[in-house]
Amino acid sequence: MxxxxxxxxxxxxxxxxxxxxxxxxxxxxxxxxxxxxxxxxxxxxxxxxxxxxxxxxxxxxxxxxxxxxxxxKTTFTQADPAAHWHQRLANGLAHDLGLAIAKAVHGQLTAGVPQAEIVRQVALFGAQNRDGWGVGLTILTALANLLPVLPEEEAYLALFHGARRVAADCDGAAPRRERAPLGSRPEPAALKRWLRRWTNVRHREAAERTLLTAIAAGFSPAELADALFAAATERAFADSGHSLDFINKAFECLDLVGWQHAAALLPTVVGQMVAARGAEESTAWRQPVDLVALCEESTSEVADLFTAGRGACDWSGHAALARELLGDNPVRIADALKEAIRAGAAPADLGQSLAYAAALRLARFGNANEHADWETAHHIFTYANADADGHCQHRHARHGCPRRLARRDGALPCSLSQCATGAHPGRRRRAAR
Ligand code: FES
The missing domain is CATH 2.102.10.10 (Rieske [2Fe-2S] iron-sulphur domain)
Known part of the structure; x- marks a missing residue:
């Protein structure tokens, strides 16, 4: 003293x-x-x-x-330590002060504040102080997912690094502008249709208001997932997969911090979703094989194939299908997918096979590849993970959602083709080597 x-x-x-x-x-x-x-x-x-x-x-x-x-008086104790450290964390986040964040996270934990409450404070800060979902929120969510299995010391580090990355993302960024839901409450099918329409024509305000209206109308998490994934897959492999990945992470974040914050968090993914460029707009997906045409052709059959395959015995060919997906012939890949569906593979099985293939591809990726090649491989992996998670059984059970990615437009086939072939013929050759 x-x-x-x-x-x-x-x-x-x-x-x-x-x-x-x-x-x-x-x-x-x-x-x-x-x-x-x-x-x-x-x-x-x-x-x-x-x-x-x-x-x-x-x-x-x-x-x-x-x-x-x-x-x-020889003590420094605060009258309300939890409130004090909450305020200090708000301050640290607002000014991107690593030391203040570190001490505030530690102070809150010592004051008995639940970890989920700290994640909530940081996530809401990130949603309000940046005009769109960013890498910081993805890192925060990924680390928060690990909290239940981390020892105390590492849980603290996970929370600190998540908060730090969110603060860095928001530092100097324009805050989000709040938008309001529509005054009416249209039919759910109309809202879903509108969200796809506004995504198609890249109309951000309209898409955000439509999404906010769906939230205000009481859409369940499963219905929101259905609407957002439908819109996000209007374009094949949009924004190198970030769009789908970030939507998936936003859902995970809401699972952690509570769905009462859906109106604050979910609209953050809309800007990127509507602005994204799709793979169908790039030459790399058209040459030397027109992957988009192949996907469109195949996906028109998918619904019928799933119906035909339903009731077949339990399918367990994930590893074998993953090997097929890592081949370099897109037509054979499409055939392998159809064959798997006929044999009884559910959408979730295809998602798991794809995620496994993408993980194998990363594990085998040669060190000689350029940085951009690695980016392609890891984007495929995060996209495939989001895709698989979109089908995952626990969310299916928790929210009673239909297998939501199965329904349209080749989200799976596009990523599968990309996974197998890479975005660029040159990259494909290097990756093969
Ligand atoms: S230790 Fe006092 S300013 Fe750094």
């Missing part, structure tokens, strides 16, 4: 500089300002508040002078 007499008044502060612990007694005081001599953070002597946000505030304690004796 540092007790300072300055111009007729007595102040008591924590003697450790909140930045990196330098003893403040070795600092100096001038004009009511205490300066730490290590990195020169400056503090208001009376309140302990810092003028340099990266250093954080110094805790102070009450002082009284009675009959010439100085009485100091």
């Amino acid at each position: 540092l007790v300072i007499y300055d111009r007729g008044r007595v102040f008591a502060l924590d003697n450790r500089c909140p930045h990196m612990g330098f003893p403040l007694e070795r600092g100096s005081v001038e004009d009511g300002i205490l300066t730490c001599h290590w990195h020169h953070a400056r503090f208001d002597l009376e309140s302990g508040c810092t003028f340099d946000l990266w250093a954080d505030d110094v805790p102070i304690c009450p002082v009284e002078v009675r009959n010439g004796h100085v009485w100091v």
